[in-house]
Amino acid sequence: MPAPVRPTADTHLPTAYLPQAFAVVMAPTLMTSPDARTSDRYPAGSAAFPYRDLIGLGGLAPWELLFLIDEAEQWVTLGRSAHKRDERLSGLTIINAFFENSTRTLLSFELAGKRLGADVVNMHVAQSSVKKGETLIDTAMTLNAMHADAIVIRHQSSGAVQLIADKVDCPVLNAGDGQHEHPTQGLLDALTIRSVLRTKGMGDEIAGLIVVICGDILHSRVARSNIHCLTTLGAQVRVCAPPALMPAGIEQMKVTPFHNFDAALDGADVVMMLRLQQERMSGQFIPSPREYRHLYGLTLERLAKAKPDALVMHPGPMNRGVEIDSNVADLPGRSVINRQVEMGVAIRMACLDVLTRKARGLEGWA
Amino acid sequence: MSAAAPLTITGGRLVLPFGEPQLGGIRCAGGLITALGAVTAQPGDTVVDAKGKLIAPGLVDLGVFAIDKAAFHFGGITRAALMPDQNPPLDHPARVRFAALSGKPDLWVHPLAAATRGLEGSELAELALMRDAGAKAVATGRRWIGDSGTMHRLLSYCAMLELTVITHAEDAGLTGAAVATAGEMATRYGLPAAPAEAEALAVARDIALAELTGARLHFRQVTTRAALNLVRTAKARGLAVTAGVTPAHFMLSDTAIGDFRTFTKLSPPLRSEADRQAVREALADGTIDVVASGHDPRGPEDKRLPFADAEPGMAGAETLLALTLGLVRDGVIDLARAFALLAANPAALLGVPAGVLGVGREADIALIDPARPWIVNSDKMSASAGNTPFDKQGVEGRVMALFKGGSAVG
Numbered sequence: 001m002p003a004p005v006r007p008t009a010d011t012h013l014p015t016a017y018l019p020q021a022f023a024v025v026m027a028p029t030l031m032t033s034p035d036a037r038t039s040d041r042y043p044a045g046s047a048a049f050p051y052r053d054l055i056g057l058g059g060l061a062p063w064e065l066l067f068l069i070d071e072a073e074q075w076v077t078l079g080r081s082a083h084k085r086d087e088r089l090s091g092l093t094i095i096n097a098f099f100e101n102s103t104r105t106l107l108s109f110e111l112a113g114k115r116l117g118a119d120v121v122n123m124h125v126a127q128s129s130v131k132k133g134e135t136l137i138d139t140a141m142t143l144n145a146m147h148a149d150a151i152v153i154r155h156q157s158s159g160a161v162q163l164i165a166d167k168v169d170c171p172v173l174n175a176g177d178g179q180h181e182h183p184t185q186g187l188l189d190a191l192t193i194r195s196v197l198r199t200k201g202m203g204d205e206i207a208g209l210i211v212v213i214c215g216d217i218l219h220s221r222v223a224r225s226n227i228h229c230l231t232t233l234g235a236q237v238r239v240c241a242p243p244a245l246m247p248a249g250i251e252q253m254k255v256t257p258f259h260n261f262d263a264a265l266d267g268a269d270v271v272m273m274l275r276l277q278q279e280r281m282s283g284q285f286i287p288s289p290r291e292y293r294h295l296y297g298l299t300l301e302r303l304a305k306a307k308p309d310a311l312v313m314h315p316g317p318m319n320r321g322v323e324i325d326s327n328v329a330d331l332p333g334r335s336v337i338n339r340q341v342e343m344g345v346a347i348r349m350a351c352l353d354v355l356t357r358k359a360r361g362l363e364g365w366a
Numbered sequence: 367m368s369a370a371a372p373l374t375i376t377g378g379r380l381v382l383p384f385g386e387p388q389l390g391g392i393r394c395a396g397g398l399i400t401a402l403g404a405v406t407a408q409p410g411d412t413v414v415d416a417k418g419k420l421i422a423p424g425l426v427d428l429g430v431f432a433i434d435k436a437a438f439h440f441g442g443i444t445r446a447a448l449m450p451d452q453n454p455p456l457d458h459p460a461r462v463r464f465a466a467l468s469g470k471p472d473l474w475v476h477p478l479a480a481a482t483r484g485l486e487g488s489e490l491a492e493l494a495l496m497r498d499a500g501a502k503a504v505a506t507g508r509r510w511i512g513d514s515g516t517m518h519r520l521l522s523y524c525a526m527l528e529l530t531v532i533t534h535a536e537d538a539g540l541t542g543a544a545v546a547t548a549g550e551m552a553t554r555y556g557l558p559a560a561p562a563e564a565e566a567l568a569v570a571r572d573i574a575l576a577e578l579t580g581a582r583l584h585f586r587q588v589t590t591r592a593a594l595n596l597v598r599t600a601k602a603r604g605l606a607v608t609a610g611v612t613p614a615h616f617m618l619s620d621t622a623i624g625d626f627r628t629f630t631k632l633s634p635p636l637r638s639e640a641d642r643q644a645v646r647e648a649l650a651d652g653t654i655d656v657v658a659s660g661h662d663p664r665g666p667e668d669k670r671l672p673f674a675d676a677e678p679g680m681a682g683a684e685t686l687l688a689l690t691l692g693l694v695r696d697g698v699i700d701l702a703r704a705f706a707l708l709a710a711n712p713a714a715l716l717g718v719p720a721g722v723l724g725v726g727r728e729a730d731i732a733l734i735d736p737a738r739p740w741i742v743n744s745d746k747m748s749a750s751a752g753n754t755p756f757d758k759q760g761v762e763g764r765v766m767a768l769f770k771g772g773s774a775v776g
Contacts, residue, residue: 058554137670157672158556159626178674179556221556248559249550 042067045364049354053165053172056181057228065229068350069191075346076195078115089118092149092356096122097139097164098175099155104316104341105175105184109152112348118149140164149359150352153177158221171355173348179219185315186225188347190233192340193270196311207234212264212306213255214240214296215274215323216285218247222315223274227253240264242295244285261296268306272313273298273324281322289322298324303334311336370773372400374407378416378733381423381705383722392421394729394772402723412774416733419766422705424730425687426721428610428712429505429532429586431662433465435473437683437749439775441659442732442765444473446683447716450480451507457483457491459499466500472775476716478505478532481520487511490520494527502716505532505586508633510568512538517572521581530582530715533572535593536634540564545674546635551620557673562637566592573600573607582606584715588654589615589637591644598653608715609648610656612682613689614755616645622755628669628676629744630755632660635678649707650698656715657707659686663751681749684742688761691736695762701736729772738764 042048048067057065078084094113098106106122113120123143134142136155140163143151150171153161158178165172176182193211194204211230217223217239230237231254239250240258250257258264265271276292286292293299298312312328312335320326329335357365372395379387380402393401393411407413424444431449438446448465450456456465457480469475479501483489485508493504504524510533511517524531544560546552552559569585573596576583588594588609600607612632620636630636648654662679669676690708693699699707705722713721720728742759744752768775 135667135670136672137666155672157674159674160672162626163670163672177556178672179558181556224554224556247553248548248561249553252550253554 041070046358052355052358053174054183054351054355055162055165055172055174057183057186057225057232058181060228060232062232062234065187065190065232068187068347068354069194071354072187072191072343072346072350075115075349076343079342079345084115085117086115087117088353088360089113089116089149089356092118092359093147094118094120094150094152094352095143095146095148096120096152096175097143097154098123099125099153099160100176101125102154102175105154105344108341108344109175109348111345112352115345116349116352118352136160136163137167140167144168144170150356170359173351173355176221179221179224181225181228182221183225184344184347184351185222186229187351188340188343189226189272189313189315190229191343191347192313192336193311195343196336196339200309206230209235209269210238210267211235211270211272212238212240212268213272213274214261214264214298216245216276216280217241217250217274218245219277219280220274224253226272227255231255238264238268240296242286245280261302262305265302265305268310270311270313271298271303271306275315275317276319276323289319293322297322298328300325300327300331303328303331310334313337313340315340370412372408372411373414373729373769373772374405374411375414375416375421375731375733376405376407378419378421380421380723381701383706383710384702387420387701391416392723392731394731394769397729397771399723399725399727399729402725414733414767420734420736421723422732422734423709423721423723424732424768424770425708426712426716426718427661427683427686428656428658428715429478430659430683431679432750433468433473433475434661434663434681434683434750435469437661437663437681437747438473439768440748440765441683441685442687442734442768443659443683444730444732444768444770444775445476445713445718445720446473446661447476447478447502447712449507450478450485450505455480455485455507456496456501457485459492459495462496462501463499472770472773474770476500476502476718478503479529480504481506481511481531482516485509487513488516490516490523493523493529497527497529501529502718503530503532503584506534508534510534510536510538514571514575518575518579521575521583522579525579525581530584532584532586534633535565535568535572535585535588537564537567540567543674544635545631545678546623547620547637549620549638551623555623555626555673557623562590562641563592565590565634566596569593569596573597573605576600576607577605580606582608584608584610584656586610586658587612587615587634587660588648589634589645590641594644594648594653598648598651601653608655608711609653610658611645611649611654612658612660612680613686614660614680614682616642616649616693617689618642618755623673626673627755628671628673629680629753629757631673631676631678632680633678646693646698649693655707655711657686657690658712659683661749663749664753665751669753679753680755681747681751681753684747684749685754685756685761687734687765688740688763689756691763692761694736729769731769732765733767734763735766736763738762738766740764
C-alpha cells in the first residue's frame, strides 16, 4: 500500500496556538507594515510553515501562505540590488527535475537557487532515462541517492510530485504537476497583487478584491493554485471559461463560475488571463483562435468593464492576439505581467529558503 | 472428486434461497448434495461439525480478471467466471478450453468468451466454437463496444446461441481518457474526468438493442442512479436484462480518490455519494442481481504511478463476502438475498448447477462465521497483489472452511 499522505508535518503547530497565531497575523495594524520582520508576526520557528514539502496550496492556512509571501519581500529587494547574491544555501544541492518542457519556470527556479548560493543542477526529461522506460519511482530513488537538499519537480501527471515526495528524504517543491497545482505561481501572483497595491498606495489587503481568472480552467494548474491561494486570503474569485473548459463542481472551490467574460469583468480588481494551449483551439474545445478571442480575448474595450485601475495578469507565455491583445498586455500601469516574472524568482527563493531551514539547522527549524 | 468419501456437515445453519437460515446439516456424495436439513452421517463419511456456523453455497464470482486461487479460496469462492481480458485474450476456442481447466479440481473457472477478436470491438469472435469449448457467456471485456452495428450483430448472434452477453457500460466517446467521475474531487485533484451520464448513455443503447434482438444482457457494473433507473424500467418491461456491481461502488464514493490513491482507481470510476446511495437502493429493491469482486490484482508496477497513469482495478476476492455481509448488517438486504447476489444469481446467469444449497446441486459449500471480525491488510493478502481500496478497514465475516464438489479445499 502506498502511503498517500499530505505533506509531512515535521513539527506540528500546537493546536492551542492556532487561533492566537491567526489573530496575530490577521491583525490589520501589523499587516499594513511592509517592513515588519516576519519573525515578529508568525509562530516561532517551523511552526510558521510546518511542512517538509510544498506540493500544493490547497489546505494551507492563510498565515502559512502569508508567511511564504512575506518571506519573499527581502528577495524582491535583493533582486533589485546590484549584488544579487546571498550565501545561505551555500553548499546545498538543488535538483530541478523537469519531466515536462519549461523554459520560464525552470529559469526562475535556477536563478532562485543560484542567488541563494546553492549548487543547482537541472534534469530535463529529454536527457533522462525516463524515456528508456525507467519508472518514476526509480527516478525518484536515483535522485534521492544523490543527496539533493531539495528537489524541484515538474511533471505532466497530476499527483506525480506527491508520489516522488513520498519516496525521497529531502524537501520537494512542486513546480507544476499535471492539472493539479502550481503552488509557486499561486504565491507569486498574490505577492504581485500585494506589491502593486503597495506601490500604488492602496494598502496591501488581498481580502475583498474581486479577481477574475479567465481561460482554460479545466486544464489549468495555475488556476487551481490561484483559487486556493486567493480564496484563502479572502479574495472573491470568479472563474470564466466556455463550458467545455470549465471543470465540474468548480463552485465547490468557493469561486463563482461565469461563461460570459463581460459579466465576469464587471467591477473586477484583477484580471488574470490563462494561456490557451494550441491543441485546444483547433476545433476540439474551441472552434478557432479567432472565435476564442471573440468571446474571451482581453481587449481594451473589454478591460473597460473592469474597475478603472484593474490589474492585468498572465502567467505566460502569452498568445498575443488570442487570449490577450498586445495593447492590453503592454498597457502601462495596468499590465503587471513582467512584475509577475520578477516576483516569481523572489517567491521561489523564499520557498527554497524556508524548506531547507531544517536541513541547515536553523534555530527553531531543526 | 467422486472418489472422495461422502461428506456430512452437522450442526450448522443452512443458508437457503429464502428466509432465515435453518438449523441443520448437509450431506454430499459423488460431488453432489444428497440431503439437507436433519441429516445423519453414514459410516465412512467425513464428518464436520459446523458449530453453529453458516452452511452456505460457495460463491460464484462473475467477472474476474485473474485466476488467483489463494484469494478466491480465502473469500469462499468456488467458481469464478474469467473475463476475456487475458494476454492473449480469450477470443479463440483453444484458449477458452485451456482456461476452463485451469483451476480444477478445487476451483472451477468458467471462461467468458471475448465478444470480438482481440476485444477490439469490431469483428465477432468464434462464439459458437468457444461456447462448445466451455465458455459460459460472452463478454465485451473492459471496454464498451462503441459501434452500435457491431453490438447489434453481437446481441442477435448471442440470442440465437443462447449465450448471455456481459458488457461494460461506459460511452467511450464521452469518457475518452477520463480516470475519474466529473465533480468536485476530480476538479480539485486535476484529474481527467467524464460525466457520470456516460454510463446511462451506454446502458440506454444496449437495452434498446437487447430489446430489439431478444438477447440476454448483463451489465457487469451499474454504478449510477440514472443507469440503474434504466435497468429497473427495462426489468419492469420484462426484458432479460440484469445488472451487477462490486463492493467498491456500494462502499466508496469518489472522495476515496483523495491524495491520488491509485488503489481506488477503478473502471468505471468511483461515483458521487448520491450515486453510491442509489446503488444501495438498487441492491435492496432487486434492480441489481449480482455482486462480484472484479478481482484484478495489480502490483506496484501498475499502481505505484501517478493516478492517471496507473492501471484501474482492485484485488477484491478476499473482501467480497465480508463487505456484502456488511449490507446485511446494515439492514440493506437479508442474508438469503446476499447469497442470491453472491452465488445463486451469477450461477443462474452462467447456467451452472451451483450457487444454491439444494439436493442434486454441486456440493460447493462454504462454512462461514458471519460475525468474525478481521482487518483488511494489503500487506498480508492471499491475493497475488494487495491493491485493495479497503486497506486497514475492519470487516466482519470470514470463511472457516470451503468444500468444492464435496471435497475440502486447502
